[in-house]
Amino acid sequence: MRADIAELFELDPTLTHLNHGAFGAVPRSVRQAQDRARARIEAAPMRAFRDELPAALQAAREAATRFIGVPAGSTALVRNVTEAVGVVLQGLDVGPGDEVLVSNHGYLTAGWSAEARGATLRTATFGVDDEPADVVAAFVAAVTERTRLVVIDQVTSPTAIVLPVAQVAAAVAPVPVLVDAAHVPGAVPGLDVEALGVAFWAGNLHKWSYTPRAAATLWVAPAHRAAMRPLVTSWAHGLPFPERFDLQGTVDHSAWVSVPDGLAAWADLGGWEQVARNAELLLRGADHVATALGTESPHGGIPAAPCLRLVALPDGVATTTDAAEELWQRLSAAGLVVPPVAFDGRGYLRLAAAPYNDEDDYARLAAALPSVLAGLPACAATGGRPA
Structure with a gap:
């Protein structure tokens, strides 16, 4: 890890962290800001909930709105994209007889939420x-006549590609589209949410924008705002969108209150210049790993994400969910935090690049892979070397 940047985080230095996209990593300064927010609430809960939290949450919501470049009053704070999906399904009153369309690259919870309704x-x-x-x-x-909602990932979580959201939205109109943008805020430059032509857009702030976990934003097109309500209805029930999402009972609001601190940390770490540096590092790192494996990254017409990248594993390795889990356990035991992905009958490693990473991290992974793969079915015949 980069020593000058790694000290700003609280990551275990004995591990090689190449999976920032899964849960993010909270900078030390942001964790301390959240601790101060919690302490202030606990010092005088009545004062906090009655007098201070409404203004603090408004400030956090407005900071998130500016960060993703949309008009004031168009976004609500939620805890993650999964919660946002639930909010949208509830607001559209999706239920029996309705269909929700996802892709085979999508995060499974969107489907589970639809089926639960x-x-x-x-x-x-x-x-x-x-x-x-x-x-x-x-x-x-x-799409069929019963399709009530289309859910599309802007950056796919398992396969690390950027989907043509605007083109899909135009092609399936008038069916409303919800964009799962979990990996977009702070990672994908040139974002113009309103130009996508979608009804809903939800992005996590705790992955690439360095806020505490349980901080995300849900943008809603004007035609749908009146119907959107939090999944937990509490004190703010009678308020308009998005204020009705702010106070949802006696939950821990400290992650939301600390959103401005996380966004400030993103800027302090270099903002879009840091994102460009990470993207270049990821390309070099993927080359290290692909060379060690004797494989390559997928090269299709769909762009790879700037923050995530797949590298193919040797034929027959981690081609199923169970096999990918076994490889994950082997990598973890070797101190390598990088997820295997089984997709469409092929196994991959999904690499990420964050400010604390350097080229040595990928070289370390590349050097360790032969021994980690030793004994796996596709590598056993070659003594642990890729076939």
Whole structure:
């Protein structure tokens, strides 16, 4: 890890951290800010909940709104994108007889949330090496007269690609589109949410924007704001959108209160210059790993995410969920924090790059892979070397 940056975080220095995208990593200064927020609440809970939290939450919400570049009053604070999906399904009153369309690259909780409400889940299927037009065609082909909502990842979590959200939204109109943008805030430059032509856009702030966990933002197009309500209805019930999301009973609001501190840390770490540095490092790191494996990154027409990248594992390695879990356990035992991904009958490693990473992290992973893979079915015949 980069010693000058790593000291700003509280990561275990004995591990090689190459999975920032999963849960983020809270800078020490932001964790301390959240601790101060908690302490102030505990010093006088009545004062905090009655007099201080409303203004603090408004300031946090407005900071998040400015950060993603949308108009004031268009976004609510939620705890994560999964919660945002639940809010949208509730607001649209999705239920039995309705269909929700996702992709085979999507995060599973969107589907689980839809099925929990009695809706039927449909899946648009395409590969990592397909073209953007193939993605659009897959969504269009899966839409039916019963489709109430289309959920599309802007950056796919398992496969680390950037999907053509605007083109899909235009092609499936008038069906409303919810964008799962969990990996977008602070990681994808040039964001213009309103230009996407979607109804809903939800992004986590705790992944690449360095806020505490349980901090995310939900943007809602004007036509749908009146119907959107928090999943927990409490003191702010009678307020308009987005203020009705602010106070949801006696929950811990400290993550939301500390959103401005996280966004300030993102800027202090270099902002978009740091994002560009991370993207360049990720390309070099992926080359290190691919060379060690004798494989490559997928090269299709869909752009790779700037913050995440797949590298193919040798044929037959980690091609199922169970096999990927076994490899994860081996990597973890070796102090390597990097997730294997089984997708469409192929195994991959999903690499990330954060400010605390340097090229040595990827070289360390590359050097360790032969021994880590030793004994796995596709590598056993070659003494642990990729086949």
